[in-house]
Amino acid sequence: MTQDESSTPAVELVGVRKEFGERTILDGIDLEIARGEVLVLVGPSGSGKSTLLKIVSGIETPDAGEVWLSGECCTNTPPYRRPVHTVFQNYALFPHLDVAGNVAFPLAVAGMPASRRQPLVEQALGWVHMQRHARRRIDALSGGEKQRVALARALVDRPQCVLLDEPLSALDPHLRAGTLELLEELQAELGLTYLFITHDREEALRIGHRIGVLNHGRLEQIGPPEEVYRRPKTAFVASFLGKINWLSGVKTASGRELEICGCHIPIASQSAAAPGLPPGPVKVGLRPEDVRIGPSGRIQARVVSRLFFGDSTTIRVQAAGDCELVVDQRPASDAAVGDTVWLDWSADAMHLFAGDEPEGPASDIAVGASPAEAGVKEQVP
């Protein structure tokens, strides 16, 4: 591989649009995935992420825009001539072939003789720790084993990019962590490129080198996990990626202060969304873990309820102006129901958005829903 080739993105989408009848599924997506990068696309059901994956794999073609794979324009290339493979949500293994037969399939249809397939199949099965099961029938495998066979099938001919379509969502919860680790190990070891789609924000934050948040067919933000989580560009991104309290506030005429819960709070100069916002009603997002309960602080509030989890507590408080917040305290706080406490937070913990900006369907995760419940289940159409 020459220097020039290695700097070509593995996947590049330019202005990709897709409509099904009246419905716009993808509304102008621009995207680049570098070689060896893990890009995770998250979004609620119907955000278009499955369609996007199918457009990269070639199962769907875009109505407008271009798909480039390793520097070649593949917009109208059929799926069987693209240098990418998909790991399907339901595995989509071939039931009439055994484990080795499934893994050998991409090599066999490419016309490789059996003698040369054999070592590659063994190698791929070794990557996923399935070499001892080469001759087993597919219907005799567990869900986790099927997933690993599907992964080996996708890796056997070393594609330019591996497309992972919610690869963990069909697995039992106790298998997910292990499979995620395996995916990470293989990626690092083999220098693989992943386009990973999921509706699970924890999975996304954990495995992604970069995360793209899709909503209604638009890419609302794309960047490293910390950046997307800490500096969300839209209220939707802020609520989709984690628990968050939404408070209504007013930006004062001077533009330097914020009025929430009956208090005036100075706006941090580095607060990303703040400079562009005109004075008037604003929406303030505050993550539960960014708020500290202490003897002094910005606003005073009364403890309404308290959930104890051993290493942490989740406390619901009520402040002046009918303002309710959920606060996570780690280590656990001693504040008891009925206590009056001070709440404090750093200025850059406040995420400011225009008052009329929609938070998106995931905003109900704001108040105390567990991460598992917060994820929006998506069925591939």
Add this chain to the structure above:
Amino acid sequence: MQQTLEQISLRWLGRAALALVLAGMYLPVAMTVVYSFNESKIGTVWTGFSLDGYRNVFAQEGLLGALWASLAIGAIASSLSVLAGTLAALGLSAWRPRTRLLAQGVIALPLVTPDVIIALSLAMFFSALRLEQGFGTVIAAHCVFGISYAFVVMTGAVQDLDYTVYSAALDCGATPWQAYTRVIVPILAPSLVVAWLFVFALSFDDFLITFLTKGPGADTLPIKIYGQMRFGIKPETSALFVVLFLVTLGGALAASRLLKPAQAST
């Protein structure tokens, strides 16, 4: 535990009913087997044991030809039927439910149409077209019901098919042709074999539709046998029944063995 008289008599009643049903079903077959070893040349009078019936089974004039005709017509008609029925089942699976149900009903209609209606309408149809009646018309006629049966069997199989394997095959680099020949057809194979055997069996023993569409030359086995029976049932005819019965039994067993793994995997 003490059983009441009622329970015991009920049990025996059940056994008697079963025996009666089985006797009704298999006594004629058993009789045919017995009479196939008859020495007498005239049907139902037992005169002594002989293997002449079997020795002469294919020495009868025209019988071997009729057997070949039946096998060839059955093989061609069921192959065409399974091909058409499978393509129809695959194609219709992508239709919208309402139009699909309508189309499925139309294709399956010959299943519930009395044979005599199919036979008569085909006979009129062929003569209206001035087609020379013979093997061709018999095969076409057998396809009329054959496609229906094959379609119904294959529709069930196609409905059980997980279509993402087709996308997966393309994703793995298979061309659409390879995806069908290496994935879809192998997955459907057990059902294809069952459908083929099913249509073959129906074609092989069809009398009425064949009789009205065959024209002068194309005598199949059932028609030949019908012609012979005007002179009584000879041991040769019985012997032929036994041979056919055994062949059918073998086919049915093979089909049921093939169907089992297909059901287990769904």
